[in-house]
Amino acid sequence: MASPGNGKEWIDVKRTHDLIVIGAGSAGLTAAGGCAQFGLKVALIEKGPMGGDCLNTGCVPSKALITAARRAQAMRESAKYGIANVDPAIDFKAVHDHVQAAIAAIAVDDSQERFEEEFGVEVFRGTAQMIDGSTIEVNGQRLKAPRICLALGSKPFIPPVEGIGDVPYLTNETIFGLTERPNHLAIMGGGPIGMEMAQSFRRLGSEVTVFERGTVFGKDDPEAVAVVKAKLEHEGVVMHERTDVVKVSPVGGGVRIETDSGDPVEASHLLVATGRTCDFTGFGLENGGVEWSPRGIPVDARRRTSNKRIYAIGDCRVGPRFTHASGYEGSLIVLQVALGLPSKADYKALPWVTYSDPELGHVGMTEKDAREKYGDKIAITRQDFAGNDRARAENDAHGFLKVIRKGKKILGVTVVGPHAGELLLPWSLAIGGKANAFAIGGAIVPYPTRSDISKQAGFAVWEPTIFGNTAKRWAQFRAKYLL
Ligand SMILES: Cc1cc2nc3c(=O)[nH]c(=O)nc-3n(C[C@H](O)[C@H](O)[C@H](O)COP(=O)(O)OP(=O)(O)OC[C@H]3O[C@@H](n4cnc5c(N)ncnc54)[C@H](O)[C@@H]3O)c2cc1C
Numbered sequence: 001m002a003s004p005g006n007g008k009e010w011i012d013v014k015r016t017h018d019l020i021v022i023g024a025g026s027a028g029l030t031a032a033g034g035c036a037q038f039g040l041k042v043a044l045i046e047k048g049p050m051g052g053d054c055l056n057t058g059c060v061p062s063k064a065l066i067t068a069a070r071r072a073q074a075m076r077e078s079a080k081y082g083i084a085n086v087d088p089a090i091d092f093k094a095v096h097d098h099v100q101a102a103i104a105a106i107a108v109d110d111s112q113e114r115f116e117e118e119f120g121v122e123v124f125r126g127t128a129q130m131i132d133g134s135t136i137e138v139n140g141q142r143l144k145a146p147r148i149c150l151a152l153g154s155k156p157f158i159p160p161v162e163g164i165g166d167v168p169y170l171t172n173e174t175i176f177g178l179t180e181r182p183n184h185l186a187i188m189g190g191g192p193i194g195m196e197m198a199q200s201f202r203r204l205g206s207e208v209t210v211f212e213r214g215t216v217f218g219k220d221d222p223e224a225v226a227v228v229k230a231k232l233e234h235e236g237v238v239m240h241e242r243t244d245v246v247k248v249s250p251v252g253g254g255v256r257i258e259t260d261s262g263d264p265v266e267a268s269h270l271l272v273a274t275g276r277t278c279d280f281t282g283f284g285l286e287n288g289g290v291e292w293s294p295r296g297i298p299v300d301a302r303r304r305t306s307n308k309r310i311y312a313i314g315d316c317r318v319g320p321r322f323t324h325a326s327g328y329e330g331s332l333i334v335l336q337v338a339l340g341l342p343s344k345a346d347y348k349a350l351p352w353v354t355y356s357d358p359e360l361g362h363v364g365m366t367e368k369d370a371r372e373k374y375g376d377k378i379a380i381t382r383q384d385f386a387g388n389d390r391a392r393a394e395n396d397a398h399g400f401l402k403v404i405r406k407g408k409k410i411l412g413v414t415v416v417g418p419h420a421g422e423l424l425l426p427w428s429l430a431i432g433g434k435a436n437a438f439a440i441g442g443a444i445v446p447y448p449t450r451s452d453i454s455k456q457a458g459f460a461v462w463e464p465t466i467f468g469n470t471a472k473r474w475a476q477f478r479a480k481y482l483l
């Protein structure tokens with residue numbers, strides 16, 4: 001019979017492994033690969049394809065689709081460079097194949113062969129179940145280890161809208177399998193999934209209507225969101241904000257969507273992108289004394305669950321859901337389990353990017369959060385791409401970089417514009433205390449690059465001090481008496 005998981009069961013029976021990792025997504029692969037590289041005997045269990053959500057149904061296919069869509073849009077918008085606009089002929093099956101080829105190219109890195117041969121991880125393909133706080137069963141075999149790492153991921157949240165069970169809706173798990181372009185894609189949810197897909201499908205020729213109960217890109221800086229929204233509207237994405245879908249029903253081959261405001265909309269396809277949830281029913285977390293809810297598994301800063309020998313990392317725990325967060329937490333497990341370092345997650349400098357066009361990137365505190373915490377003590381330094389020579393040369397100077405600071409201390413940075421995500425790194429370092437605005441402002445930056453906007457912003461933070469009274473008085477004294 002299963003014991004309640006007092007954390008000592010491993011002492012009674014000989015261990016088969018030093019660490020058992022369940023889930024071979026970004027979180028589990030990092031934890032398993034890292035520990036194995038230190039010579040630990042690691043079991044990694046995966047019930048689906050290696051690579052998890054990011055590789056198969058998340059970041060990789062979505063970014064591949066975004067790339068195809070951006071190419072199509074560039075053809076429509078080339079006249080401003082002296083090249084005639086073209087209405088692109090879109091072979092949607094070929095777009096699908098490009099997306100699948102991107103997955104296949106990256107799959108090699110996450111493959112069972114690589115983890116076994118290169119890192120020495122023992123990979124089990126099957127559905128794991130927790131027997132007790134140190135025992136996991138897979139394919140009828142029992143594995144035992146003093147530490148277990150849960151990297152179980154999350155799944156799409158399907159809201160309890162009337163009729164949702166009667167219509168054929170898409171989620172991130174199915175949308176990248178489409179080989180025919182939807183005529184009209186309706187999207188429930190205007191978060192990163194909904195909005196990245198909205199722009200992509202619109203650019204690939206679908207009609208797109210988004211229904212969002214709050215505001216689209218709701219977690220981002222409203223000023224930056226306004227820049228992206230203007231572009232989406234211009235491209236023909238229809239957005240209904242503060243609109244709840246109340247009923248869906250089948251109509252013809254498609255879906256009829258009724259909301260709490262406005263007329264019903266009929267679409268050929270419906271994508272549900274209303275956030276994530278967790279359901280670990282049947283896995284046996286209770287056998288290991290691990291608490292959970294649909295929000296995820298609660299963890300402490302070291303990613304320990306209510307059973308301190310069992311960790312939960314990545315999407316399956318309560319916390320931010322990004323591939324880089326999953327990978328970061330996987331590396332915390334390596335430090336703790338392999339090296340015994342009590343490493344804690346620190347998300348002061350957590351970055352995130354929504355790959356719309358223009359891109360929406362952020363790191364650290366948002367202006368709203370900073371104002372709530374520090375009130376009038378915060379200051380904003382803003383540089384527009386309109387003043388950046390590379391952006392002007394490219395005739396694409398929309399957007400800005402905004403530094404949220406308290407004195408000279410950098411709390412957060414928002415960037416909206418092409419390649420926004422690529423511009424966050426120096427600011428991540430600054431927020432993490434490994435660089436500062438003065439260093440960024442003083443760096444030699446190649447000309448002409450968009451990175452120059454960071455130099456300008458760093459310098460602008462210090463400008464009042466650099467050209468302040470003390471320095472001026474010294475320069476004037478020097479001019480008068482020392483030159
Ligand atoms: C459309 C989309 C786009 C995204 N784009 C981005 C992006 O651009 N940037 C970004 O940072 N994030 C993005 N994300 C989020 C990112 O994909 C996730 O945060 C990340 O993949 C989570 O990794 P994980 O390892 O925690 O979980 P997962 O990748 O979900 O891995 C969990 C694994 O555990 C396995 N598993 C579960 N239960 C068991 C069991 N009982 N036995 C065996 N195996 C089990 C599952 O099969 C799965 O493979 C996107 C997500 C989506 C849906």
Ligand SMILES: NC(=O)c1ccc[n+]([C@@H]2O[C@H](COP(=O)([O-])OP(=O)(O)OC[C@H]3O[C@@H](n4cnc5c(N)ncnc54)[C@H](O)[C@@H]3O)[C@@H](O)[C@H]2O)c1
Pocket residue numbers: 159161188189190191192193194196211212213214215216217218243244245273274275276320321322352353354355
């Ligand atoms: N670029 C990226 O980093 C990226 C891209 C895609 C996804 N992701 C990750 O994937 C996860 C899921 O993304 P998501 O966009 O599904 O989730 P989300 O929670 O960010 O957004 C869901 C949106 O749906 C809305 N919503 C919920 N119920 C609704 C209803 N009944 N009617 C209308 N709107 C409703 C919410 O108000 C919210 O704005 C997130 O954790 C995100 O971090 C990241």
